[in-house]
Amino acid sequence: MTRDHAAAVLDVQNLSVRFRMRGGRDIAAVTGARFSVAPGECLALVGESGCGKSVLASALLGLLPANAQTTGSAVLGGDIDLLTAGERTLARTVRGRRIGLVPQSPAAHLTPVRTVRAQLEETLRELTGVRGAAAVREAAARASFPADHLDRYPHELSGGLAQRAATALALIGDAPLLLADEPTTGLDRDLVERTVDELRRHTDEGRALLIITHDLAAAERIADRVAVMYAGRIVEIADAGPFFGAPGPRHPYAKGLLDALPERDFAPIPGMPPELGALPDGCAFAARCTRADARCTTERPAFDDGLACHHGLTGRASHSLTKAAADA
Amino acid sequence: MLELTRITAGYDRRAPVVRDVSLIVGHGEAVGLLGPSGCGKSTLAKVAALLHRPDAGTMTLDGTVVRGWRHRAPQEQRTAVGVVFQQPRLSADPRLSLRELIAQPLRSTGRRREVPARVAELAPLVGLSAELLERRPHAVSDGQLQRACLARALVLRPGLLICDEMTAMLDASTTAALVAVVEAYRAESGAALLAVGHDRVLLERWCDRTVRWGERNAESVPLG
Ligand code: SF4
Numbered sequence: 001m002t003r004d005h006a007a008a009v010l011d012v013q014n015l016s017v018r019f020r021m022r023g024g025r026d027i028a029a030v031t032g033a034r035f036s037v038a039p040g041e042c043l044a045l046v047g048e049s050g051c052g053k054s055v056l057a058s059a060l061l062g063l064l065p066a067n068a069q070t071t072g073s074a075v076l077g078g079d080i081d082l083l084t085a086g087e088r089t090l091a092r093t094v095r096g097r098r099i100g101l102v103p104q105s106p107a108a109h110l111t112p113v114r115t116v117r118a119q120l121e122e123t124l125r126e127l128t129g130v131r132g133a134a135a136v137r138e139a140a141a142r143a144s145f146p147a148d149h150l151d152r153y154p155h156e157l158s159g160g161l162a163q164r165a166a167t168a169l170a171l172i173g174d175a176p177l178l179l180a181d182e183p184t185t186g187l188d189r190d191l192v193e194r195t196v197d198e199l200r201r202h203t204d205e206g207r208a209l210l211i212i213t214h215d216l217a218a219a220e221r222i223a224d225r226v227a228v229m230y231a232g233r234i235v236e237i238a239d240a241g242p243f244f245g246a247p248g249p250r251h252p253y254a255k256g257l258l259d260a261l262p263e264r265d266f267a268p269i270p271g272m273p274p275e276l277g278a279l280p281d282g283c284a285f286a287a288r289c290t291r292a293d294a295r296c297t298t299e300r301p302a303f304d305d306g307l308a309c310h311h312g313l314t315g316r317a318s319h320s321l322t323k324a325a326a327d328a
Numbered sequence: 329m330l331e332l333t334r335i336t337a338g339y340d341r342r343a344p345v346v347r348d349v350s351l352i353v354g355h356g357e358a359v360g361l362l363g364p365s366g367c368g369k370s371t372l373a374k375v376a377a378l379l380h381r382p383d384a385g386t387m388t389l390d391g392t393v394v395r396g397w398r399h400r401a402p403q404e405q406r407t408a409v410g411v412v413f414q415q416p417r418l419s420a421d422p423r424l425s426l427r428e429l430i431a432q433p434l435r436s437t438g439r440r441r442e443v444p445a446r447v448a449e450l451a452p453l454v455g456l457s458a459e460l461l462e463r464r465p466h467a468v469s470d471g472q473l474q475r476a477c478l479a480r481a482l483v484l485r486p487g488l489l490i491c492d493e494m495t496a497m498l499d500a501s502t503t504a505a506l507v508a509v510v511e512a513y514r515a516e517s518g519a520a521l522l523a524v525g526h527d528r529v530l531l532e533r534w535c536d537r538t539v540r541w542g543e544r545n546a547e548s549v550p551l552g
Binding site: 047048049050159185187188189190191214216217256257258260261262263266267268269271272 | 364365455469470471472496497498499500501502503504505507508526527528529530532533534
């Protein structure tokens, strides 16, 4: 699916993450992930908790625990491989400067004992060398954080304002890649929409955005492309329009996820995902898939042309979430 | 089933987060309480679950006025309400296996003998295998742990179930699965439901009716 490797802000090839557990057991948290994100583009990585999407994000930021082993590559800006760069480089030149992190729980990410102003000042000084009240106000304004709340402490902010404060911090370094890890968890629908619309605005200014989320409605609203992860693998990458609209997803798991939404069938996919420490030989979704046959249980489908499935769906009529919601 | 009348509650008497709110859930009825995060709806859910004593107002449960909350609540009232919260990890003792977690309410009410049969009955309903039942919370996913927390809430067969943002952290399929478990239980038992959340589409699909927090609670108009 990579349109142009050279132009990509982030180009991930065959990224795998293994955790070595006590007793020599291996957990295959991420296997063979391949995707890229271009400037001005938003890729949404969706999947349920435990599917490996957060591990993938941690791998990109160099924040994996010591028992993790990574293979493959994740090249940022054509010149630095995040998987081999080393903590010193990542801390000094990558995090904040080349990758802006929009965190999952902004309240926890902000320093509780310091005002928003103090935190913006410090990050400005560190990343840009700029000082002064005007720069702070400007940094706040970029994330629509109100100037009259700058002297508040994180616990004095609503969830939405805490999210904006964290986003303001993430934007300071003018990083070409924004990585948003479940930025809308626990937010109300209105706030979800405002948060993703603002992230979209920052993307439209030319940044690349990788958003990791289990919120499909948020993904539909913001993403140009969607990558679906299941049991540690990306099983489908598709343009957001046809994925959420017609003809719909091609992978049976992706279709199941969409059909489970309350604005659609509200029907769960039977069963649960397999353990990452004991993946079956064939397709990891076979035990839950209505289309599975003998080949599916013995031969693992390769990820090819944006899909990892032996019997992909085609031309399934489906309608968009927003449309379904409007009809309801 | 549940009647909350002019409830005021919070953590600081000078600044209550719930002010003069009334809400009624009829027998067998499923009511969705919809509101933004931080509005006080979770505090109201805790009052209804007998876990937080209100500063003012009255509550009746199945026709009986509630006189005590937390450990002061009489056992027959406490066991009539099952509750599931948003964050399973905050409400699950990390030292217990999922099996022990589910059985907790039976043990603490002296009904230890019913444990094997009841857990065997509930585990397949919430989709937990025998192998998962023996694991501790750190060794399962949020979705699996929430399945166990739902089974725990159902283990005493409550007449009222309170789900406070039960699925806010979960993916679409797990959400649909847990809601289906709740609805299957309600269909068979006739239990009432108070589902508290911020997702309008979800609550409207799930519940018989939804009431909005915001506009009305300040005026003390009954929410139900
Ligand atoms: S490979 Fe087979 S089992 Fe796997 S998703 Fe495709 S059809 Fe289903």
